[in-house]
Amino acid sequence: MTETAILVLEDGTVFEGESVGAPGLSVGEVVFNTAITGYQEVLTDPSYARQLVTLTYPHIGNTGCTDLDDEAGKVWASGLIVRNVPRRPSNWRSRIALPEWLRARGIVAISEIDTRKLTRLLRDRGAQNGALMAGEIDVDRALEAARKFPGLKGMDLAKVVTTDAAYPWTEGQLDLDRNAFVSATPKFRVVAYDFGVKRNILRMLAERGCDVTVVPAQTPVADVLAMRPDGVFLSNGPGDPAPCDYAIAAIRECIDRKIPTFGICLGHQLLGLAAGAQTLKMKFGHHGANHPVIDIDSGRVMITSQNHGFAVDETTLPANVRVTHRSLFDGSNQGIALTDAPAFSFQGHPEASPGPHDVSPLFDRFVAMMENPA
Ligand SMILES: NC(=O)CC[C@H](N)C(=O)O
Numbered sequence: 001m002t003e004t005a006i007l008v009l010e011d012g013t014v015f016e017g018e019s020v021g022a023p024g025l026s027v028g029e030v031v032f033n034t035a036i037t038g039y040q041e042v043l044t045d046p047s048y049a050r051q052l053v054t055l056t057y058p059h060i061g062n063t064g065c066t067d068l069d070d071e072a073g074k075v076w077a078s079g080l081i082v083r084n085v086p087r088r089p090s091n092w093r094s095r096i097a098l099p100e101w102l103r104a105r106g107i108v109a110i111s112e113i114d115t116r117k118l119t120r121l122l123r124d125r126g127a128q129n130g131a132l133m134a135g136e137i138d139v140d141r142a143l144e145a146a147r148k149f150p151g152l153k154g155m156d157l158a159k160v161v162t163t164d165a166a167y168p169w170t171e172g173q174l175d176l177d178r179n180a181f182v183s184a185t186p187k188f189r190v191v192a193y194d195f196g197v198k199r200n201i202l203r204m205l206a207e208r209g210c211d212v213t214v215v216p217a218q219t220p221v222a223d224v225l226a227m228r229p230d231g232v233f234l235s236n237g238p239g240d241p242a243p244c245d246y247a248i249a250a251i252r253e254c255i256d257r258k259i260p261t262f263g264i265c266l267g268h269q270l271l272g273l274a275a276g277a278q279t280l281k282m283k284f285g286h287h288g289a290n291h292p293v294i295d296i297d298s299g300r301v302m303i304t305s306q307n308h309g310f311a312v313d314e315t316t317l318p319a320n321v322r323v324t325h326r327s328l329f330d331g332s333n334q335g336i337a338l339t340d341a342p343a344f345s346f347q348g349h350p351e352a353s354p355g356p357h358d359v360s361p362l363f364d365r366f367v368a369m370m371e372n373p374a
Pocket residue numbers: 047235236237238239240241264265266267307308309310311
């Protein structure tokens with residue numbers, strides 16, 4: 001028997017559909033993602049904390065779920081909104097169907113709604129706060145909850161999703177033939193600030209010979225320096241980068257000491273802030289796996305994976321920060337490098353997962369920087 005579910009936006013728009021997850025009420029910012037695969041990686045990406053994700057691809061759940069595809073230890077997205085979930089998944093790696101996976105994790109999800117209409121609405125009016133409700137339905141209560149959600153602007157979520165304690169990471173890439181992860185021999189000591197890190201980033205570092213120690217977001221920089229790192233990595237993460245003053249101060253110290261530093265997504269925005277630039281909230285952000293980005297130095301265009309709602313404001317960049325990448329969708333900043341320190345960062349997701357691998361050479365650039373910090 002199917003249960004009813006509703007999605008209510010703060011502007012009063014109501015979508016009615018079927019529950020494909022747990023019963024309950026969940027609120028957040030509603031964002032659309034245009035990737036056609038990778039729903040499990042999206043749902044477990046900590047950068048989606050306090051967001052209700054709608055996927056524009058109409059059939060979601062086709063390949064089921066496996067623990068090996070989790071990007072973190074739990075589902076971080078606040079809920080899932082899709083057009084249709086196929087009755088039965090089909091893939092040799094699948095262990096469990098998406099609706100059961102969602103229910104087991106207490107995640108509210110809705111299907112059978114017009115996701116094209118919802119996406120157009122978000123594109124025209126900008127990202128909106130919303131509430132998903134399944135089981136006992138009460139439209140007024142859902143609308144009130146959506147309107148009460150304060151929005152992501154000004155919200156520091158990095159310290160909410162980060163690890164409680166430091167831990168080492170050695171696992172490399174997934175060997176699909178063996179359906180298991182392989183490791184490489186470590187050459188560099190890397191401290192990774194966890195603002196909401198995705199496992200595939202850590203794997204790509206480990207695979208390139210990095211002996212990674214993941215540390216909590218608020219770890220004092222003195223503790224990091226005491227580990228004598230060859231490089232510092234700044235992870236992706238949810239929320240607004242601007243209020244993360246502890247991270248911005250720590251990064252400033254790393255740059256001043258000329259420690260090779262590499263940031264991804266939230267880490268990119270935080271490097272920008274540490275360098276003296278400002279960030280802004282975008283209208284509906286970038287969430288997808290087909291975003292063209294130009295590498296300014298080479299003129300090459302790469303197809304990239306993206307997931308962000310904030311951006312570095314290029315007009316505020318100080319003289320010692322160079323623009324390295326730009327979005328070909330809207331011209332927004334996608335990468336920076338410092339001219340007086342070995343530090344660079346990228347707005348999109350070079351680790352893909354899900355998405356194309358065009359930007360993975362940025363990990364090699366970080367390794368080269370540690371080999372030759374100059
Ligand atoms: N994936 C990320 O790291 C996202 C960064 C930031 N929370 C944003 O939305 O822009």
